Amino acid sequence: MAEVEKKARTVTGKVVSDKMDKSITVVVERSVAHPLYGKYVRRSTKMHAHDETNDARMGDTVTIQETRPLSKTKTWKLVEIVERAKEV
Structure with a gap:
């Protein structure tokens, strides 16, 4: 039986730090509905x-694309x- 390759997750975000060698910090924002009030709230996650x-x-x-732990x-x-x- 042939192995089925999983497609890696990709997300788009903004670089907030490039001070490390060969590494960047990216902030990814998403909108989530508040569980009680239904208003959409912005949530963010920092990823290296x-x-x-x-x-x-x-x-x-x-x-950026998900990969094995580096x-x-x-x-x-x-x-x-x-x-x-x-x-500027």
């Missing part, structure tokens, strides 16, 4: 991702830079 080429910069919008906190890798941050 592997950036092999040190290409992503702070403020960039990026797509360190204690890194389980995501950079797939693409969707939008560059505006230079």
